[in-house]
Amino acid sequence: MKVQVLTDVLKANQTIALGSKKVFDEKRILVLNFMSSPGAGKTLILERTVEKLKKDFNFAVIEGDVATSKDAERLARYDIPVVQITTESFGGACHLDANMVKKAMESLDLSGVQILFIENIGNLICPAGFDLGEDKKIIVLSLTEGEDKPSKYPVAFRNSDLLLINKIDLLPHLDINLELLLQNAKKVNPELSSIKLSAKSGEGFKNWIDWLVKEYYLKSKKRSPKRK
Amino acid sequence: MKVQVLTDVLKANQTIALGSKKVFDEKRILVLNFMSSPGAGKTLILERTVEKLKKDFNFAVIEGDVATSKDAERLARYDIPVVQITTESFGGACHLDANMVKKAMESLDLSGVQILFIENIGNLICPAGFDLGEDKKIIVLSLTEGEDKPSKYPVAFRNSDLLLINKIDLLPHLDINLELLLQNAKKVNPELSSIKLSAKSGEGFKNWIDWLVKEYYLKSKKRSPKRK
Numbered sequence: 271m272k273v274q275v276l277t278d279v280l281k282a283n284q285t286i287a288l289g290s291k292k293v294f295d296e297k298r299i300l301v302l303n304f305m306s307s308p309g310a311g312k313t314l315i316l317e318r319t320v321e322k323l324k325k326d327f328n329f330a331v332i333e334g335d336v337a338t339s340k341d342a343e344r345l346a347r348y349d350i351p352v353v354q355i356t357t358e359s360f361g362g363a364c365h366l367d368a369n370m371v372k373k374a375m376e377s378l379d380l381s382g383v384q385i386l387f388i389e390n391i392g393n394l395i396c397p398a399g400f401d402l403g404e405d406k407k408i409i410v411l412s413l414t415e416g417e418d419k420p421s422k423y424p425v426a427f428r429n430s431d432l433l434l435i436n437k438i439d440l441l442p443h444l445d446i447n448l449e450l451l452l453q454n455a456k457k458v459n460p461e462l463s464s465i466k467l468s469a470k471s472g473e474g475f476k477n478w479i480d481w482l483v484k485e486y487y488l489k490s491k492k493r494s495p496k497r498k
Numbered sequence: 499m500k501v502q503v504l505t506d507v508l509k510a511n512q513t514i515a516l517g518s519k520k521v522f523d524e525k526r527i528l529v530l531n532f533m534s535s536p537g538a539g540k541t542l543i544l545e546r547t548v549e550k551l552k553k554d555f556n557f558a559v560i561e562g563d564v565a566t567s568k569d570a571e572r573l574a575r576y577d578i579p580v581v582q583i584t585t586e587s588f589g590g591a592c593h594l595d596a597n598m599v600k601k602a603m604e605s606l607d608l609s610g611v612q613i614l615f616i617e618n619i620g621n622l623i624c625p626a627g628f629d630l631g632e633d634k635k636i637i638v639l640s641l642t643e644g645e646d647k648p649s650k651y652p653v654a655f656r657n658s659d660l661l662l663i664n665k666i667d668l669l670p671h672l673d674i675n676l677e678l679l680l681q682n683a684k685k686v687n688p689e690l691s692s693i694k695l696s697a698k699s700g701e702g703f704k705n706w707i708d709w710l711v712k713e714y715y716l717k718s719k720k721r722s723p724k725r726k
Contacts, residue, residue, distance in 0.1 A: 309643025364623040395592040415537025
């Protein structure tokens with residue numbers, strides 16, 4: 271019975287997500303859904319990315335948090351459209367769902383936007399099953415979290431397209447086997463690409479920027495979907 | 499309607515938790531429920547604690563994970579009773595509930611046990627609302643997660659009795675304002691005690707051990723609850 275309810279919820283979510291995806295595709299907006307544990311560095315990665323590419327691309331951001339609008343405020347400083355969703359009003363939900371994103375889209379001016387970042391709630395479990403209409407799911411893992419995370423939180427890693435291993439500047443100070451971490455990630459998702467970077471030091475950041483720009487051009491070159 | 503369902507679930511959970519608490523109290527077992535983000539270092543803290551106090555106390559552990567029994571295996575090496583709960587079979591639930599713990603207790607020999615650790619699922623949101631029959635809730639935060647976490651995940655901090663700030667050995671390598679982190683924690687929970695430590699370097703660990711031993715003696719000296 272509990273499982274049936276969950277299936278229904280996911281099915282309803284999927285329908286709304288597909289509707290949003292259609293809107294994003296028509297407008298040729300690349301939409302990326304960022305997932306991670308709390309404090310893995312999603313917001314700082316987004317800040318640095320917008321800083322670097324602001325002259326070349328029009329960004330918008332949907333921010334998800336249980337409480338506070340701290341992250342939205344950090345991104346709004348870059349003078350880009352930002353909407354904050356706080357799930358406190360949704361019973362403290364541990365993930366964004368397609369309906370929340372759809373509502374956020376209503377208060378977001380998407381005209382001219384080329385890249386939309388959706389920063390999900392800091393949580394490695396709940397967000398993984400809920401599509402939001404994005405093109406790609408990106409999982410951010412702080413190097414400090416340890417090499418066993420892909421095995422222990424398999425769904426998030428399995429459903430993601432790209433793994434960003436952040437805080438690589440801390441490598442000399444940690445007991446971590448980076449090779450084993452990558453192996454564990456490949457074990458749950460052989461298709462998962464990965465990039466090591468530090469949003470703080472800038473190390474490896476160029477690889478992420480290259481990935482992002484390439485994905486944008488792949489999306490923008492796609493034939494316009496047929497309008498019904 | 500959604501809120502009503504949640505209220506019913508929490509009410510049912512509370513009833514089971516109170517039943518477990520009665521069993522723990524009768525046996526004078528100190529029960530601690532550990533919550534944190536993924537990779538904050540809960541398991542290593544437990545390993546070091548058992549190592550240090552194994553001669554003086556009888557421990558048992560209930561391990562919660564979505565998938566794998568890696569953490570249970572790490573703790574079983576200390577030759578103490580350990581039970582693993584994986585929530586994959588509960589639809590990938592993002593927290594332990596009182597019923598799961600009650601079931602785990604059935605396969606755990608509690609005779610002679612003095613301290614029971616319950617390591618919750620790595621998640622700063624879902625576990626906070628579910629009592630498991632514990633005496634105290636302990637929130638572990640890795641210093642790398644940033645100073646804003648108490649504001650962004652207020653319920654977990656509000657419901658906890660002790661904050662362990664782990665990975666303090668990384669302080670020289672991080673842009674973090676520790677004072678602000680503690681202020682933010684006090685803002686959501688003025689009663690919250692905190693201890694800074696590193697399970698890796700051992701720094702500050704004595705304060706945690708002292709806290710634990712004191713709590714054990716407070717519990718063991720409590721008058722036996724009246725049996726019905």
